[in-house]
Amino acid sequence: MKKYFSLVMAIIAISSIMMSCSKDDKDEPATNSVKRSITIKTSDYTKWTYFSFEKGDTVAVPANLKNDKTWDLALHRWDVRTNSGESGIGQGGAYAVAYSIKDVTEESALASWSVPVLSASFTKDLLIKTYMNIPNMYADSDADQRVDVPANTVLGSWMVVKMASIPPTYAMTENAFVVKTANGKYAVVQFTNYMNDKAEKGYVTFEYIYPVTIWN
Numbered sequence: 001m002k003k004y005f006s007l008v009m010a011i012i013a014i015s016s017i018m019m020s021c022s023k024d025d026k027d028e029p030a031t032n033s034v035k036r037s038i039t040i041k042t043s044d045y046t047k048w049t050y051f052s053f054e055k056g057d058t059v060a061v062p063a064n065l066k067n068d069k070t071w072d073l074a075l076h077r078w079d080v081r082t083n084s085g086e087s088g089i090g091q092g093g094a095y096a097v098a099y100s101i102k103d104v105t106e107e108s109a110l111a112s113w114s115v116p117v118l119s120a121s122f123t124k125d126l127l128i129k130t131y132m133n134i135p136n137m138y139a140d141s142d143a144d145q146r147v148d149v150p151a152n153t154v155l156g157s158w159m160v161v162k163m164a165s166i167p168p169t170y171a172m173t174e175n176a177f178v179v180k181t182a183n184g185k186y187a188v189v190q191f192t193n194y195m196n197d198k199a200e201k202g203y204v205t206f207e208y209i210y211p212v213t214i215w216n
Contacts, residue, residue, distance in 0.1 A: 035104060035209045037192070040075050043202025048076045053179075053187050053210045069182040075204055076130070078159040078194065079151045083182035085124030086150035090182030093122030094154040101176045101190045101209055115178055115188065117214045122180050123154040155179070158191040170194060170201070178214060185211045 036056060040049050050071040052059045062068035069090050074081035083090030095117050127148045155177055162169045176190040187210035196203035 033209055033211055035101070035207065037205060037207045039193075039196065039203050039205040041202065042075045042077050042204045043200075045077060048074045048081065050074045053181055053185070053208065054183075056210075072181040072187075073155075073179065073189075076149075076151075077202065078156070078161055078204070079128070079130050079149070080155035080158070081150060082125055082152045082155065082179060084152075084180070086127055087125040087152075088182065091180060091184040092182055093124045093180045094152050095121050095123065095178045095180075096154050096157065097176050097178060097188075099176060100174060101188050101207060102192075104209065115186070115212055115214045117178050122178075123152060125150045125152045127151075128153060128156070155189075159194060178212070179208075186214050188212050 034056075038051070038057070040051065040058060042049060048061070050059050050061055051057070051073040052070060053072050059071055062070060066088050068088065069083060071088075072083055072090070072092060074087070080094075081087045082092030082094055084092035097115070097117070128151045129147065130149055130151065158173050158177070160171045160173075172191060172194065176188050179187045179189050181187065187208050190207045191204065192207055193205040194203065195201050
């Protein structure tokens with residue numbers, strides 16, 4: 001009987017250790033998460049606009065862009081940057097998920113929001129080709145009109161623009177993205193519009209939940 005009791009106690013002890021380790025592997029759920037929406041004017045081909053999740057608003061263009069961690073996202077037309085890779089020294093990056101955040105409305109859902117994402121899956125910024133001036137739609141080629149700029153290809157997939165047609169056509173994806181901030185926190189972002197209330201293009205609206213917890 002003693003041997004049986006000892007065996008049971010040993011199993012309980014091992015199980016407790018394993019559960020503790022499992023809990024340690026997963027971060028505690030984020031608390032005080034908020035769901036917000038913001039519209040940013042992005043119509044200027046020559047300008048990037050910078051945004052901070054911590055402030056919940058746009059911020060001034062950093063004087064030393066690549067060495068500054070006060071910004072998390074930057075928008076230019078339909079291009080998007082994170083503070084990572086070619087864009088900055090931050091811990092940023094982005095990961096596309098297969099769901100939307102449009103239906104997340106209850107405060108209880110926000111309070112314990114967590115996302116299963118492998119940390120290694122976040123894509124950092126690299127150089128892409130884009131227009132930094134108003135393109136000539138009637139030119140034979142746009143090869144000499146586009147220049148190399150740092151941006152995030154995952155977040156850039158939120159909008160598909162076909163410039164070959166006149167006028168260009170626009171199509172938004174319906175999935176959300178997990179964004180890693182400059183300081184290593186996380187937000188879920190959903191791009192919802194590219195026009196303002198007057199149907200003028202170049203006004204990007206996105207919803208976001210911040211902060212959120214991710215776990216492997």
